[in-house]
Amino acid sequence: MADKLIQDIPFSILDLAPITEGNNAGITFQNSLRLAQRVEELGFRRYWLAEHHNMESVASSATSVLIGYIAGGTKSIRVGSGGIMLPNHAPLVVAEQFGTLASLYPGRIDLGLGRAPGTDQVTARALRRNYMESAQDFPDDVIALQTYFSADNKNAKVRAIPGEGLDVPIWILGSSTDSARLAAHLGLPYAFASHFAPAHFLDAIELYRRNFRPSAHLAQPYVMACVNVIAADTNEEAERLATSFFQLATGIITGKRRPLQPPVDSMDGLWGEYEEAAVRQMMKYTFIGDRKRVGKDLAYFQQRTQLDELMVTSHIYDPQARIHSYEVLKSVQDERVAVG
Structure with missing residues (x-):
């Protein structure tokens, strides 16, 4: 091949709905919707939003609500979660929320699931879920979600209405080999x-591909990173x-x-040698x-x-410069670029 x-x-x-200094x-x-509309015009496939909590720079905490706003303001691009942090939610609630979204926007909603809380431990407790137990229950919770979406669940005592019988693609999100094993075992996209x-990236995707088991949802392994x-018009900019x-x-x-x-x-005075090294290691890709x-x-x-x-996120202060970054990125597909 x-x-x-x-x-x-x-x-x-991937949009973390960044709150910029001086704005709310x-x-x-509004900036996220304008970006979604523009990348839809450019031909991008998906627009995902990530669940985070108690972060001054991130506005996507009510992720399913924001997904509905973006999907309602666009026409064809797939909109979804990158992801919903399942330890924070009962699977039935997630099934009902995404069943509602999929009913409003048929064929356009994705459900990416993560096992982390998307926040600190104090906030995780405030979300009324025990993180350690919920993280350990993640595989069972994913299977519970699949059950709620299944048409075969119509005779069960607990049903997701809306949600039942709808085609809501489930993705497993991760940053470790554990998530890769689960995605491979369930035959889901990863x-x-x-x-x-970046630390476990190459090992995780290799493990996923090697251990992938075809399912009713996916015949071959499918990896997105x-x-x-x-990007800008010049390297300097x-x-x-x-x-x-x-x-x-550096703040993280x-x-x-x-x-x-x-x-x-210049970043001189804004980070020290240790902070710079740590940032460049964490942001390797x-x-x-x-x-x-x-x-x-x-x-x-x-x-x-x-x-x-390929999924891309771009933390750029000026909203028009962020849009232009994606325009420059998309232009990469218009020509063959040599690797050497």
Whole structure:
């Protein structure tokens, strides 16, 4: 089988609905919708939103509500979760919410599931779920969700209405080999969070492919990975835009989280040697530059990984610059870029 080039696979978007310095969640949601509408025009396949809690820079905590807003403002792009953090929710509630979304927007809703709480332990307790028990129950909860969506569940004592009998694709999300084993065992598509957890990426996708068991949902393994891309017309402009992302990542490393900051001319004084090293390690799969540089780097990345689909997230302060970054990225598919 011939290698899949970066130009041969679909591109998709992961949006954490970033709250930028000086703005609020309402403006963030408007910016997300404008981005979704533009990438739909460009031909991106999916627009996913991620569940996080108690983070000053992230507005996507009520993920299913925001999915409905984005799906309602677009026409064809698939909209889904990247993901719903299942330890925070009863499977029945998730089935009902996504059954409602799939009824409103048939054939357009994806349900990506993660086993982490998407927050700190104190907030996880405030969400009224015991994280350790829920994380251990993750495989059973995924199977429970599949049951609620199944038409065969119509005679059960507990049913998901709406939800039952609907085609809501379930994805397993992960950043470790545990999630890869589960996705392979259940015969489900697998999405890896390589944009912030690169350590086990290559091992996990290899394990998933090697152990994949065909299911009624999927005949062959299907791997999507998320990476960070910050693209612009010049390398210099892209590097400057990336300083907003570096400031955000430094805040994660140091525990001093803030809304997404404007770009700066230099990171000198904003991070130390340790913070810079930690950020660059955590954000290993980050591609910054103009079309030529990003295209070449992504071509090499695809040569190594042979993804079936690429998901991209871009932490850029200015909403128009963020849209343009995706326009530059999409232009990579218009030409063959040499790896060497």
